Amino acid sequence: MQFDTVEQALITEARLPMLTDEQKAVYESVTRNLVDGTSGLHFLDAPAGTGKTFLLEVLLAFVRSRGEVALAVAASGIAATLLPGGQTAHSTFKIPIRAIRSSKDVCAVGAQSKQAAVFRTVRLIVWDEISMTNRKDLEAVDRCLRDVRKQDVPFGGVVFVCAGDFRQLLPVVVHGTRANSVMACVSRSPLWKFFRRHRLTRNIRLLSSSDSATYLRYTELLKQIGSGTIDQDAEEKVSLPAEIIISAEAPLNDLINFVYPSFEASVERDGYFASRAILAPYNDSVDAINETCLGMFPGSLREYRSIDSVADEDAATHFPPELLNQLDAPNFPIHLLRLKVGMPVVLLRNINPPRLCNGTRLIILAMGENVLRCKIAAGQFTGDEILLPRIPLIPSNADLPVSFKRLQFPVKPSFCLTIHKSQGQSLDTVGIDLSVGCFTHGQLYTALSRAKNAANVRVRIPGTRTRNVVFPEVLTED
């Protein structure tokens, strides 16, 4: 309700003529439900870059221009920052965060809560990157909406539009097998049959800046990699075009210099870090590349050591601070955080959604003893300045020997991101470090499809072949 209806109407008016015929057909189908007051479940099932998120933005603006409530969520924080008013699905619906999901999971939404009041009035829910969502989360939201809205129909009768691409990354199942990942997909949910499937086929991301021959060659390569129809050997390795390869025998700096040709100039240029990134499949490689980039980045280094303590005082003698300092968990700040003014970092917690979410990218402007002054680097709040304090953080979902608390800035360097975090992004320049190859479904396709221009992609691999993992059983027919 905080959206300005006039402003939203202007966005709708400006964007409508831009929609392709395919996008327009979906827009009309969804707005028919919204205008008629009928319910409708829609699934935008389309390859990377075909404008799913773009279309969701127009639908959100349409509803908000009418003074009605539209909620925007995404499977990951960084994808949520791309949607106006976007938040993670977990944060919006209070879905429990657990390593092992259960069919009995319930959203922590009280009947008298503000959240429940919003769910009763909401007209449209859009859910982006749904292919990364665990079906149990979607099912928990279904139960919550039926309950709160007192309507025993799927999602309590709201108009629900989800967008995704099963060629890209699937839900993460900790210690899970291939079958566990496949079974966790929303497409395996009994709810899925209620969704009407819409297709988009034109890659608009690439269209924006490639010549037509390059466009055709690269979109064909993406299609074959995404569907697993490209020639691959017994180790699932595929050949990539010579012009995009950087040899892994050459120094890592070659890839860094391709993506970040001038760190000195970057400090002055708005949008420099939002439009480019190095991607890698493993957290360890990401950390090592960030460390190398930090060494090359100009300016003086400041080190921040966290203060770590165990939750259970009785365990304190067995787990002294020096031992806790060495513990690490995914999506958790490290004990010794090394920062420089002007460098990009990514937020690791929801501080004040939707402005400051897990996944918001920031540039450091100044560093104090207990506070960082930062500028938001991407998304609808780009340019806003914020103050970020050290906060107490407890690792979730981690295989750690003890439960502990860390007082640290909730950020990590983001010259390089995991491929997982890049899903949903459109980047001008992309460098992919595959010196250690991809390990799961859709990683190579997701990484290669982030680029707006095929000429601005480089992949660092040993030799000319790299691993492409595809689980054909999750792919829907084109």
Ligand SMILES: Nc1ncnc2c1ncn2[C@@H]1O[C@H](COP(=O)(O)OP(=O)(O)OP(=O)(O)O)[C@@H](O)[C@H]1O
């Ligand atoms: N009709 C359009 N007119 C102009 N630009 C568009 C249009 N549709 C999409 N785009 C642009 O194309 C790029 C890719 O669009 P978008 O991110 O919506 O694709 P996507 O299908 O959501 O991709 P992914 O599956 O990778 O998340 C963006 O830069 C977006 O602004």
